[in-house]
Amino acid sequence: MAEHIKIGDVAPRVQYVADGVQTSFTYPFPIFVETDLELRMDGLVQGSGFAVTGVGESAGGTVEFPEPPRAGAVLTLRRNLAVERTTDFQENGILRARTLNDELDYQIAALQEVKAQIGSAIQLDPSDIGGVTTLPLRPARVNKVLGFDSLGDLTVFDRGESTISVPFPNGVPRTVEDKLAERLSARDFGATGDGVTDDGPALQAAMNAAAASGKLLEVGEGVFRTTLPLLLPGAAAGLQMRGTILYAGPGGQAALTLGDGGTVNNQRKNYLGLSVYRSLQSDWIDEADVGIRIRNIDSCQVEIRRAERFTIGVQLLGDQRGCEDSDLRYGRIIDNRIGLDLRTATASAWMNALRHAGGHFACSSATNPGMGRFGVRLSAAEGAYRLHNAHLFTGPAFELQRQGTPGTVDAIPFLVEVDGRGLIAQGVRMEACSPFVARHTAGFSDARYEVAYVGTYGFTGCAVDYASTATRAGGTVLPLHQAAAALGTPRLAAEAANIRSRAFRWDGSSTGFEGLAVLSGNPVGPPNTLAGFCFPGLSLITLNADTVTLPTSRALGFVVDCTGCKEFFLAAEGSGLRPMAMQFDATETVLGGTAPVLWSNMNTAWQGPPSYWWEGNADLDSLTGGVALNRLQRVTLHASAAYAVIGVRGGNAASVLKSLRLYAPATEAPQVLAGAGRLWGTRELTASLAYDPPSLASGAVAIQAVTLPYVQGGDFVQAGFTGQASAFVEWTAAVTTTGATGTVTARATNRHPSTPIDLDPGTLFVRAVKPRL
Known part of the structure; x- marks a missing residue:
């Protein structure tokens, strides 16, 4: 050494993670001889395979490898001096400064190592003085657990009796085993989460144990591959996932089922962080191919982060009980033909009062491109209970890929195949979807879709599509890109605020009404055109002091041009009045029973020849469960209708009419026809x-x-x-x-x-x- 080493305030240890390229690694502390440097790779001491430079240098040196260590290997370089005396000063001999400095440098370096090792050890706080810190002798500590007694002194406990308590007042000591058994982990049963090992048996064993003990099961970080369909019985307290289940099992199965079927109530459970992914994309043929099936939940909290590549991503199933009063939050519901299915399976099941938040319901453009796809479906098995009630969706996003412009497959956010009332969807986002926010195929009422955004491929609309099997016009769309405030109040299209004051003498036996057409339930002929069915006046109508009595054979209605507007709202004041509508094509020829009319809150009855009108199956003032739900009726006309008569007929011999109003959506301004070349409705x-x-x-x-x-x-x-x-x-x-x-x-x-x-x-x-x- 040219000069003595200077020992600076540098920690005698440094660590690297190899990248598979680097071959030279620096150590910033001095060493006296090459053997003073200890090199560990992944914790194992290495004795050869490298060269050391910089021996005797104050600034340290390098370790050189002929080949780079493998990527990810952890390299630890530390100084490890032999604690020994290497010099001796002779009595009355010459005390050379260099020799003395070398000796002191060596001592300082050794003390640095001691300080570094003490810093990694468990030790008392400097303010904590006294107490017992010595371990008992070996025979006394065999098969014991190390711990602290009531004074904080070091002691040992029996392995089965050792207790711990929370560091707060009134904490109750418990055994370590009890503390560890509060929750079960899938890894307690051998699950690896490495994405390769079949963790199915371990996961199922963990789920069985959670049910047997009534515990919450944790599935930690990682990818847990399974070839078995998994079932967590309802006796378990719940499931919390931070990892993902990769399903590689047979098709036609539910990858993960939560809760019991039958009559068992799956109540007050927490299912959080659920994430299930199918290893191969489903062909969407078999609806038994389900990602996550949740049965008979009641007052539960559910969070679904991921359900991908199944025919049905998530299915809530009411078996011989139902699903109700629960909160559900959704994340990525991707590449499923039906993202979320709310389904009743038996006549004794139900599906009510569920609150749904979020969700990205999407399909890739290359996923089964020739098949229709839906975001949310309300469904019932054959013979099952069909009344689904009170579902609230907040902020769902749909990106279903309708395949082309115009779309070549159905890509519709909501598919409603059941009856019932109350589906509210707020802040709906639609991208690459069909021009329908929903399709109704049955008699569902009181559905409201608030569409916040429609995009991709240009704006194509967001209406409700009523299938030929639909029996109610139960959907309302609120597109917020239009005048949302005005949409809350429909436009008044025609009004007869006092029907009695509209009456006039048409001839010696007939009464007419200004602005309205009079129709007969049994016209002679019968006629086949608009002018033939709309009479300026007819007999058998009784005029009272302030009201009009309509017999069952007479109807009063407004005649409208419905070429553009197919949806109207009818309100009538009176008693025993039955809503009716008659339709005509562009040549004013009457349409028959193949062009149905739908009402919002009642079923439709076709009155064939000679009447040729559609009417509701109940009076407007009839009660449903003691509530007057029918007074305002939406009427949705057939797509082929160009003209229509919309009004009321007498529901019984004592039917009384006071006033009649007809509304249209705020975006429409339909023409009302009376007079001006039309015979009816004018004096x-x-x-x-x-x-x-x-x-x-x-x-x-x-x-x-x-x-x-x-x-x-x-x-x-x-x-x-x-x-x-x-x-x-x-x-x-x-x-x-x-x-x-x-x-x-x-x-x-x-x-x-x-x-x-x-x-x-x-x-x-x-x-x-x-x-x-």
């Missing part, structure tokens, strides 16, 4: 002809008959002339004949006392107004 009749009045002597009268169909005696009539004006020619009119083809006689009288008047040619107009009743 006023008009006609005209070209006329050249003769020369009139003073006091003379000229008479001209004008044909005015449907004018009747008692109608108010007037005449007017657009030719040359004269203050002395007075025009009057009178009804001269009655019948289907009526005549109005117009009279021109020269009131000038002496001068004859000859008017230029012009147009003669006559007008008749039916009297109010």
Whole structure:
């Protein structure tokens, strides 16, 4: 050594993780000889296979390998001096400074090593003085557990009797075994989570033990591959997962089933962090191929992080009991034909009052591209209970890949195949989906879909699609990209606030109503067009002081152009009134029973020829469970309808009508047809002809008959002339004949006392107004 080593304040230890490339590793502390450096690889001391440089250097040196250590290997370099005296000073000899410095350097280096080792040891706090810290002799500590007594002194306990307690007041000491047995871990039963080993038997053993002990089962970090379908019985307190189950078992099975079937109530459980992934993508043929099946839950907390590549990702199943009153949160529900299935299996099951949060329901574009896919399905097995009620979805996202523009397969967020009431979906996101947020195939009512975003492939809509099997128009869509505030209040399309005040005398036996058409339940013929079915007035309608009595054979309704708007809302005030709707195509030809109408809160009944109308199966004021749910009805018309009559008929001999209103969605402004060339709904009749009045002597009268169909005696009539004006020619009119083809006689009288008047040619107009009743 050229000079003595300087010992700085440098820890005598350094550690590296090899990257498979690096061959040179630095140690920043000095060593005196090469053997002072100890090298460990993954904890094992290495005696050869490397070279050391920098011996005797204050700044240390390097360790050189001819080949780089394997990637991931942990290399530990530390100074490990032999604690021995290597020099001796002679009495009365020369005390050389270099020799003394080398000796002191060696001692300081050794003390650094001692300090480093003491720093890694268990030791008392500097403020903790006294107490027993010495281990008992070997015979006294055989098969014992090391611990601390009530004074904090070191002692030993029997392995089966050692106790611990929480470091807080009133903590109760318990055995270590009891403490460790609070929760069960899948690894307690041999599960590895390495993604290769078949952990199925170990996982099932752990689940059986959790059920036998009533404990919560933990599945820790890792990928737990299983070739067995797994079942956690309902007797277990729950399941908490931080890892993922990789299912590599047979198809047509549920990879993970939680809870018991039959009549067992799976109540007050926590299923958290559930994550199941199928090793091979399902072909979506077999609906028994389910990722996570949860049975008969009640008052439970469920968190599903992942369910991927199954026919049905997650299925809540009501067996001989049901699922209710639980909170569920979803993460990635990917590449399943049906992401979430809410299903009843028996006639005694139910599916009610579930709250669903989040969820990314998506499919990859290459996953079974020729098959339809759905985010959430409400379903029932054959013969099972079909009334699903009160489901709340908050913030679900759907990215279902409808395959092309326009879409070639169904990619619909909600598929509702059951009856029931109350499905609320808020903040729905739709990307790459069909232009429908939902499809209803049965009689579900009171579903509301609030769509916050529609994107990808351009905006294509977010309506409700009613299948041919649907019996209710039970869905409402609130697209927030439109005027959301206005959508909460439908547009008033037509109104008869006081039906009685609209009544007028059409002829000697018939009553008409302004703005409305009168329909017969048994028209002669029957007719086949809009004009044939819509009468301006009919008999058998009784006018009361403030109301109108409609017999079962009569209906009153508004006639609308429904070319663009297919959805209306009907409200009526009165009693015993039955909603009805009649449809016509673009040529105004009546549509038959193959073009059904749907009502929102009641089933539809087809009244075939000669009536040709659809009506609800209950009166608007009838009660459902003691509640008047039917007073406001949505009516959804068939896609082929271009014109419709929407109104009410008498439900019994004493049916009374006070008022009638028709609404449309706020985005629509449908035309209401009455008068202006249509015979019904107007009190006023008009006609005209070209006329050249003769020369009139003073006091003379000229008479001209004008044909005015449907004018009747008692109608108010007037005449007017657009030719040359004269203050002395007075025009009057009178009804001269009655019948289907009526005549109005117009009279021109020269009131000038002496001068004859000859008017230029012009147009003669006559007008008749039916009297109010």
